[in-house]
Amino acid sequence: MLTIIDRYILKRYLATFTVMLFMFIPIGIVIDVSEKVNKMIENEIPFVDIAIYYYNFTVYFANLLFPIFLFLSVIWFTSKLANNTEVIAILSSGISFTRFLRPYIIGATIVSVFVLLMGFFIVPSASEGFNSFRYTYLKGGGKQAMRGDNTNVYRQISDDEFIFVNSYNETTETAYNFTLEKFNGDQLDYKIVASRIKWNPKDSTYTLYDYTKxxxxKLNDKIERVPEKKAKFSFDLEDLTPVVYIAETLNFGKLVEFIEKEKERGSSDINTYLVVFYKKFSIPVSAFILTLIAVSVSSMKRRGGMGMNLAIGIAIAFSYVFFDKIFGTLAEKSTFSPLLAVWLPNILYTILGYYLLRNAKR
Incomplete structure (x- = not known):
């Protein structure tokens, strides 16, 4: 059962966090508009598209920067409690420091569950709209720029089928120097080669040019050659070069299926997809870690008052985001474990939080 003090602190926790979000998001929108207004005018972007973009922008960056907003909000209102000697009064009444933390843990739980659900269902849609707008209107290259490396693509499309293309053109939906190999155990069953293969959206077929099968x-090979042939395959041509941010746009269930599919295909981008998947869990957990660190830093009076606490808080918050980005990029670009890379900042800052909490209790 929550006491009056619990409700008081919990109310301040959630209210300050909400106010912090509504304070900084408009600032972010104003900065973004000032940077992109010229391109928006040049490209004559419809106002409706701009409005949808900034809705997606708000959701996308609120989720991305929520650890900083949460950390600063806890630092802010806890420092005010300390400066008004409210923390001393609460602890002097016989309440232990651990018991004092209970409303903070409850608040972190509420925020964590909210961020977790957003990451599963709301953020993917916002991410798709946000990135699609950027690549369509603001970045050069259009759809082609949205794709990853589209040269020398090699994929496993089933347990016994493999495909290879030398290059892929998104605009014409055509792949060049196409090869499909079908195996029966360790033995090659058949091999299809074409100079190019084009997707036909009307009937969901492919046209292969300079087709050879x-x-x-057992004794002799059978060879079939025709200048042009239509065929159906079990893969989508678009799957050869997925959108670079595809993992960010999938809800939880579809993301799990997508990752399993990419693992079977031997995708070279699998670490990027795994980083996105693991962050859906690590980011909500960071709410607890950063809350404990923020309370430990700001629950005592310091020379310099709230300003000193905020300075320490900003340094810790940005260092957390920095390490999170560094380790995430390391996992995407190397053989470093994505699971370890995503959770390492949380592990390191949990150790820091434990050390600060012990000192705060003293």
Missing amino acids: RTVG
Whole structure:
């Protein structure tokens, strides 16, 4: 059962966090508008598209920067409690420091669950709209720029089928120097080669040019050659080069299916997708870690007052985001474990939080 003090602190926790969000998001929008207004005018972007973009912008960056907003909000109102000697009064009444933390933990739980659900269901849609607008109107290259490396693509599309293309053109939906190999165990069953393969959206088929199919026989191979042939395959041509931010746009269930599919195909971008997946859990957990650190830093009076607490808080918050980005990029660009990379900042700052909490109790 929550006491009056619990409700008081919990109310301040949630209210300050909400106010912090509504204070900084408009500032972010104003800065973004000032940077992009010229391109928006040049490209004659419809007002409706701009309004939708800034809705997605708000959701996307609120989720991305929520650890900083949460940390600063806890530092802010806890420092005010300390400067007004309210913390001393609460602890002097016989309440232990651990018991004093209970409303903070409850508040962190509420925020964490909210961020977790947003990350599963709301943020993916916002991410898709946000990135699609940027690549369509603001960045050069359009759809082609939204794709990853589209040269020398090699994929496993089933347990016994492999495809290779030398290059892929998103605009014409055409792949060049196409090869499909079908195996039966360790033995090659047949091999299809074409100079180019084009997707036909009307009937969901492919047109292969300079088509050659070699079927391996026990004694002699059977070879079929035709200038042009239509065929159906079990893969989507678009799957050869997924959108670079595809993992960010999928809800939890679809993301799990997508990652399993990409693992079977031997995707070179699998670490990028795993980083996105693991962050859906690590970011909400950071609410607890940063809350404990913020309370430990700001629950005592310091020379310099609230300003000193905020300075320490800003340094810790930005260092957390810095390490989170560094380790995430390291996992995406190397063989470093994505799971370890995503959770390492939380582990390091949990140790820091434990050390600060012990000192605060004293």
